[in-house]
Amino acid sequence: MEQTRIPIFPRSVKGTYRRIKSSIVLLAYSVYFILPWLRWERDTGPDQAVIFDITARRFDIFDLTIYAQDIFWLALFLAFAAFFLFFITGIAGRVFCGYFCFQTLWTDVFMHIEHWVQGERPARMKLAASKWTAEKIFKIGLTHLLWLLVSFLTGLAFTLYWGNAPDLVVDIFTFNAPLAAGITILFLTATTYVMAGIAREQVCTYMCPYARFQSAMFDKDTFIVAYDSIRGESNKGRHKPSKELIKRDKRQQQGYGDCIDCGYCVQVCPTGIDIRNGLQYQCITCALCIDACDTIMDSVGYPKGLIRYSSEHETEGEKTKILKTKNIVYGLILVLIAGVLVWGLSARTEIELNVRQIRQPLYVVLSNGTIQNRYDVKINNKTDKSHTLSLAVKDLPGAELDPGRSRSITVSPGASLTLHVYIKRNPDNVRQSNKDFEFVLTDLKNKQQQWQHDASFYTPRDLIKTATGSDR
Amino acid sequence: MSTDSNSKVQGSKGSKQAVQTTGHAWDGDIQEFNNPLPTWWVWAFYATIVFAVIYWVLYPAWPIGRDYTKGVMNDIEYTDASGKTVTRHWNTRSLLDKEMVQAKAEQKKYLDQLAAASIEEIAKDDEKSNFAYSMAKVLFADNCAACHQPGGAGVVGSYPNLADDDWLWGGSFKDIKTTITNGRNGYMPSFKAALSSEKIDDVAEYVLSLSKHKTDAAKTARGKAIFNGQEGGCYYCHTKAGTGMVSMGSANLTDSIWTLADVPSADTLEAKKAAVKQVIMNGVNRKMPVWKERLTDTQIKILAFYVHQLGGGK
Structure with a gap:
């Protein structure tokens, strides 16, 4: 009824790509686990460098404070991330999968733990096949215990981004933390343990949609981890290095390829495939088979690169084109989104002014015949300081602004205030039924600092007629 | 690939x-x-x-x-309005009831503050007035908007406009509160029987002249005599200047605001006059209901605050 997973026992390997991968793991783990503990000086708000405070509806990332209404930046950021993924995948294949995906990073760490406790591939295979002895129980148990510990720390670190880390940690271990924190930690502990410890490559082959739609982004110029089958197989195919077939020239004379069929590339593969069968959807391009093959090529004295990063065009002996329309368009889109994002972040107003005209009723005739329009003026203070402001109107002749209760408006840091204001205007001087004008908000401490918002004043058409008509 | x-x-x-x-x-x-x-x-x-x-x-x-x-x-447990502890098995209805009890308790904190404050205090305090505004907006929509319309603009001929600066029964916080609490009876007798059609026409001419409409001088003079004399007796309520009296709820006839005769939307003087004549002939009998039995004192207080600021207050 079901297909049982064939366990994979990847052999460890040394080499360039292994070093790159290890450095990325180290960097990612350092950032992920240390960042919530970093303190940061702010005028107001939490003194944590990165904190996503949901109850206060503000995200603080170093000196950048993001409020709920700035959420469209997230959309832009995600769009950037998506296009960056398309861009990079089109050029260099599944770079994200192989080096940066947290499934890959965490699985890698879990495999290191496994290797450290149980030993190299043959030892692990032997242990898995052996009867349950005290040693097996201890080793397997210790592995799972360490996995659970890392999983728990992962969940804990994630939770610390959403509250003040030093307080939250104490709360969590004294069981005083909010329920959501506990649930998050439990959930992430469970998912990390299951995904990185047990499911592993099945996440990539069965669960991850990106693994499947990446093929749409590949073309013959995409760099992928590929086995040079022309060199490796030659006419007669691969062959073990038997006595007569050790020297490369002898092999070539007899028509055998450079692949000595040692199987090292298959043994190191974390997804358990044989790269020599060509590009496969399971391949996450972690490039460990490159390291493995290079090690062997070095030891037998053949040139490296039997398995290497190459495009299909390159393998077929043609040139790889990187500057192609698809990549250029993706590049341009990336620059555009990044530009909008940077512009949005740098040009964001510290005080946000929004004006909404009351439409019910759109206007009112007052007892002395003047017309009154009403507006809801919303002022959002996104700064760390309290601002004292004054409101005025521009480009509306003969208008009298009634700001309601007081002339100077004080908005506390991070707060918003709605003013219900009235504008009265004598219809005698009015020529236009809909007159566009500006609300101007001035900082009373720094008069140069102004914010504007457009609005429109409505005067009913027939009242304009009476005002300019014959009976006056 | x-x-x-x-x-x-x-x-x-x-x-x-x-x-x-x-x-x-x-x-x-x-x-x-x-x-x-x-x-x-x-x-x-x-x-x-x-x-x-x-x-x-x-x-x-x-x-x-x-x-x-x-x-x-x-089990879902909560304390209901009468202070009894209720235990019910889980279902979305009891969950809602529990949440409503909790929400009411949360709201009570602010309501207590409003109950303790005067309208003037509410108007001065940003937090209190913002809460009062949003709460009264809902109360207004539930109770008042049926007649006075959602924005308070009323209906000419039936329900007064609350968004302008003219107040039949006074526009102070206290006046508005009294109006809502006890209701009002707006009454003007019918003059169909008392005055002839020509005389009603003259009075209408005079009434329009009060708000600076261009009217016939002779007719206006005749109308003025009836308005300020014993024959019409209009000045009892509307005063000799035509400005009306807040204590009676009689309209100010000298301003641009009309709550019964739809003068502003009539094009010609004849049509304006016809509108005014209708009111003189038929009289007025309109009622604002009593709200003290239906709304709490605090609710009336914040409604008065809300209505007061609809037109800018007085």
Whole structure:
């Protein structure tokens, strides 16, 4: 009824790509686990460098404070991330999968733990096949215990981004933390343990949609981890290095390829495939088979690169084109989104002014015949300081602004205030039924600092007629 | 792209497991492939079954005749309005009731503040006035908007406009509060029987002249005599200047605001006059209901605050 997973026992390997991968793991783990503990000086708000405070509806990332209404930046950021993924995948294949995906990073760490406790591939295979002895129980148990510990720390670190880390940690271990924190930690502990410890490559082959739609982004110029089958197989195919077939020239004379069929590339593969069968959807391009093959090529004295990063065009002996329309368009889109994002972040107003005209009723005739329009003026203070402001109107002749209760408006840091204001205007001087004008908000401490918002004043058409008509 | 579909079968994974069939054969040679599901999927499926069984035990689930299984260990407890502790089995209705009780308790904090403050204090305090504004907006929509319209603009001829600066019964916080609490009776007698059609026409001419309409001088003079004399007696309520009296709720006839005769939308003087004549002939009898039996004192207080600021207040 079901297909049982064939366990994979990847052999460890040394080499360039292994070093790159290890450095990325180290960097990612350092950032992920240390960042919530970093303190940061702010005028107001939490003194944590990165904190996503949901109850206060503000995200603080170093000196950048993001409020709920700035959420469209997230959309832009995600769009950037998506296009960056398309861009990079089109050029260099599944770079994200192989080096940066947290499934890959965490699985890698879990495999290191496994290797450290149980030993190299043959030892692990032997242990898995052996009867349950005290040693097996201890080793397997210790592995799972360490996995659970890392999983728990992962969940804990994630939770610390959403509250003040030093307080939250104490709360969590004294069981005083909010329920959501506990649930998050439990959930992430469970998912990390299951995904990185047990499911592993099945996440990539069965669960991850990106693994499947990446093929749409590949073309013959995409760099992928590929086995040079022309060199490796030659006419007669691969062959073990038997006595007569050790020297490369002898092999070539007899028509055998450079692949000595040692199987090292298959043994190191974390997804358990044989790269020599060509590009496969399971391949996450972690490039460990490159390291493995290079090690062997070095030891037998053949040139490296039997398995290497190459495009299909390159393998077929043609040139790889990187500057192609698809990549250029993706590049341009990336620059555009990044530009909008940077512009949005740098040009964001510290005080946000929004004006909404009351439409019910759109206007009112007052007892002395003047017309009154009403507006809801919303002022959002996104700064760390309290601002004292004054409101005025521009480009509306003969208008009298009634700001309601007081002339100077004080908005506390991070707060918003709605003013219900009235504008009265004598219809005698009015020529236009809909007159566009500006609300101007001035900082009373720094008069140069102004914010504007457009609005429109409505005067009913027939009242304009009476005002300019014959009976006056 | 050359993803080889056979590679899976040939590869290290597939080599041990060739494609299997279920073993059934129809019509001699039609066979069915056995494509096994991944283990994790099968276990996830079993997990959903376990989940369902646990759910049946804990939550209301199975219908039994007119009744149903209530579930165990799922009691919802809350203190209702009368201070009684209510324990009910879990369902969305009792959950709602509990949440309503909690929300009311949360709201009470602010309501208590409003109850303790005067309208003037509410108007001065940003936090209090913002809360009062949003709460009164809902109260207004529920109770007042049916006549006075959602924006308070009223209906000319029937319900006064609350968004302008003219107040029949006074526009101070206190006046508005009194109006809402006790209601008002707006009354003007009918002059159909007392005055002839010509005389009513003259009075209408004079009434329009009060708000600076260009009228016939002779007719206006005659109308003025009736208005300010014993024959019409209009000045009893509207005063000799025509400005009306707040204590009577009589309209100010000198301003641009008309609550009964729709003068502003009539084009010609004749049409304006016809509108005014209708009111003089038929009189006025309108009622604002009493609200003190339906709304609490605090509710009336914040409604008065809301109505006061609709037109800018007075």
